Amino acid sequence: MRTLLSFFFSLICLMSAQVAASPENLILPKCQQEEVVETPITFFLSKEVKDDYSPYVREGMIQSWINRANQILKNSCVPMHRTLHQIVEVDELNLPEFESINVVHSMLEYYDPESIKEMTRKPNHYYGVIFSSKRSEALPPEHCGMTNNRVFPQFFTLDMACDKDTLEHELGHLAWAQHDIDTFSAQTEMTLDEVIETTPSHLKQFFKFYAFGYQCAGKGTIMSYADEVLPVYSSPEISYRGIPCGNKKFANNALRLREYVRHLRARLAVHSESVISHSEEKPPVTQ
Numbered sequence: 617m618r619t620l621l622s623f624f625f626s627l628i629c630l631m632s633a634q635v636a637a638s639p640e641n642l643i644l645p646k647c648q649q650e651e652v653v654e655t656p657i658t659f660f661l662s663k664e665v666k667d668d669y670s671p672y673v674r675e676g677m678i679q680s681w682i683n684r685a686n687q688i689l690k691n692s693c694v695p696m697h698r699t700l701h702q703i704v705e706v707d708e709l710n711l712p713e714f715e716s717i718n719v720v721h722s723m724l725e726y727y728d729p730e731s732i733k734e735m736t737r738k739p740n741h742y743y744g745v746i747f748s749s750k751r752s753e754a755l756p757p758e759h760c761g762m763t764n765n766r767v768f769p770q771f772f773t774l775d776m777a778c779d780k781d782t783l784e785h786e787l788g789h790l791a792w793a794q795h796d797i798d799t800f801s802a803q804t805e806m807t808l809d810e811v812i813e814t815t816p817s818h819l820k821q822f823f824k825f826y827a828f829g830y831q832c833a834g835k836g837t838i839m840s841y842a843d844e845v846l847p848v849y850s851s852p853e854i855s856y857r858g859i860p861c862g863n864k865k866f867a868n869n870a871l872r873l874r875e876y877v878r879h880l881r882a883r884l885a886v887h888s889e890s891v892i893s894h895s896e897e898k899p900p901v902t903q
């Protein structure tokens with residue numbers, strides 16, 4: 617069983633065995649019109665991915681993850697759009713085994729500090745390191761995807777063998793959407809009050825009691841651990857086979873994501889103002 621300490625350092629996701637449930641009988645709400653926030657994603661490919669997958673195959677897989685993420689966001693009325701910013705090969709990322717996402721981030725930062733600095737300046741930009749399961753069979757399947765949103769709010773790792781839902785699942789963690797409450801309780805071994813108490817004060821605003829995954833008619837929503845998942849975040853406004861896929865009290869990750877979009881929009885406005893003021897500070901060019 618995972619320890620409390622490991623929970624605080626990373627959110628490891630058991631997603632590789634999941635399959636997508638049929639979307640038939642899925643009833644979606646009518647969405648309110650809101651300005652859409654774009655979230656470009658940079659994928660850093662480890663040496664194993666470069667060796668094991670042709671450019672055509674790996675780019676096709678990454679694009680299918682992004683398409684699926686956008687379908688999940690649209691179905692859940694989240695005004696956010698994922699885009700592929702770039703795919704970067706990093707031969708030095710040669711890590712068939714690793715214990716912690718922090719190690720991966722440190723290596724990436726060592727080899728490409730400028731890119732990391734540039735991306736973390738933009739709050740809507742995400743970046744991840746992709747590994748190849750063909751070389752990492754010694755790893756347990758729960759290492760399929762990882763985040764550590766308390767330390768790296770824009771960073772994730774994924775395995776090429778992850779199913780196409782895992783990208784959005786990891787990005788959901790970065791927006792502070794949690795697993796279903798049973799899985800969350802089993803992983804943290806704490807009450808929700810204890811979780812709040814141990815969350816650093818500047819991050820408490822992101823932890824919400826209603827932001828958990830859910831299951832409806834035997835199918836999971838995107839953040840829940842389930843054999844089959846529907847392409848939606850938990851929400852009381854969505855139903856499957858007549859059963860609500862969330863509730864207001866503890867299973868409304870779609871609301872958490874919409875709130876996160878507003879938070880991003882506000883940060884982007886501050887970011888663009890600061891870019892304008894910096895450019896105005898430049899001395900005039902004289903000839």
Ligand SMILES: [Zn+2]
Nearest residue numbers: 627628629630
């Ligand atoms: Zn997870």
